[in-house]
Amino acid sequence: MQNQQQSIQGILSIAALVCLAIGWFNLFSPEINHLLSRKVFYVLIGASFFIQAPLLINKNFVYAMYSAAAICVIGAFLPESSGLSSLKTIGLLAGIILSLTNRRR
Incomplete structure (x- = not known):
């Protein structure tokens, strides 16, 4: 079960990176690039963090x-004109920090 969760989490992370790369390299129309790199990317990363949460070594950080x-995920759906749209970046940074501090040694 744990290996399956890790595989799914890895696939979601790779898909998110592909979405981000598509947005950087402008492979499609501006609307599609924006959707993939500013919305779908964060939804996929959020899903990846959700799957990774129960696998964390330090169980104190699971809810974080x-x-x-x-x-x-919520930040991805907020309008970019609102000041709250930066929440998605805060969630991303928090998830990365939690992920890096809870790796098996």
């Missing part, structure tokens, strides 16, 4: 990872 996942 769930929160980071939720912030990424």
